[in-house]
Each structure stands twice: as C-alpha cells, then as structure tokens.
Amino acid sequence: MIELAFAKTADGLLPAVVQDFKTGEVLMLAYINRLAWEKTLATGKAHYWSRSRSSLWLKGETSGNVQLIKEILVDCDQDTVVYKVEQLGGAACHTGYRSCFYRKVDGDCLTVCAQERVFDPATVYGTR
Numbered sequence: 001m002i003e004l005a006f007a008k009t010a011d012g013l014l015p016a017v018v019q020d021f022k023t024g025e026v027l028m029l030a031y032i033n034r035l036a037w038e039k040t041l042a043t044g045k046a047h048y049w050s051r052s053r054s055s056l057w058l059k060g061e062t063s064g065n066v067q068l069i070k071e072i073l074v075d076c077d078q079d080t081v082v083y084k085v086e087q088l089g090g091a092a093c094h095t096g097y098r099s100c101f102y103r104k105v106d107g108d109c110l111t112v113c114a115q116e117r118v119f120d121p122a123t124v125y126g127t128r
Helices: 034-043 121-125
Strands: 014-020 026-032 047-050 055-058 067-074 081-087 103-106 109-112
Touching (some): 026 047, 026 081
Parallel strands (some): 014 081
Antiparallel strands (some): 014 026, 047 055
C-alpha cells in the first residue's frame, strides 16, 4: 500500500483536493485519514473523514453523488493528494451545487457564480 505522511499532523488528517477528471474544475476540498485512504484505494470510490461528524464518509452515500476515482496525484511531501474524479449525479457540494466553490468575492460580498443547484439539499438531507 502507498504510505502517506499521516503522522505529520496532530489529527492524522491530510487535505484532498478534488477535481473533475475531464475539465480540471476544482469540485471540493476534503480531508482523509488512513482509513479513508485505504477505503478509497480498495473501492475506487472517494472516501473522506468528516471533521464535523468525526466519522468515515463515502462521498454520495446519502445524496447519490458518488465520486469515482480516475487518477490520484500525491505531492512531494506525501501529505496532500489530488483526486481526479468522475462526479456522478452532477453535484459535489452538500448545498446542491456542482462545486463547493460556487461563490466569488465581489468587493466585500460573496456572490453566487453562474451556477444553478443540481439538487435541493432540504429534500436530500432533510432540513438543514
């Protein structure tokens, strides 16, 4: 198994930048621990560590918006990865947008970029 430098951080979490494998669009940033890394390699589906829930998380297990791994890049220090994925279901963001980076800085405000929601999070996850 490919060893990443999980011991470099106090919590054992490493960042995972997620990109669309065809377009290069950045879809999200998440964190992985050793278990998430092992599950991702074993299944070919993106697994992460949820910091808010303190649990392993298969991307799309609730929403159906699964990420199939097409390629993984590892940085020179082996403490950051880039997952190039096929985003099934069209949305990477839990708010229903294709990308978690759906807003831009506009002066002193955040403005929604030219994106429409792919799904309604209240319908998928219940009231949030």
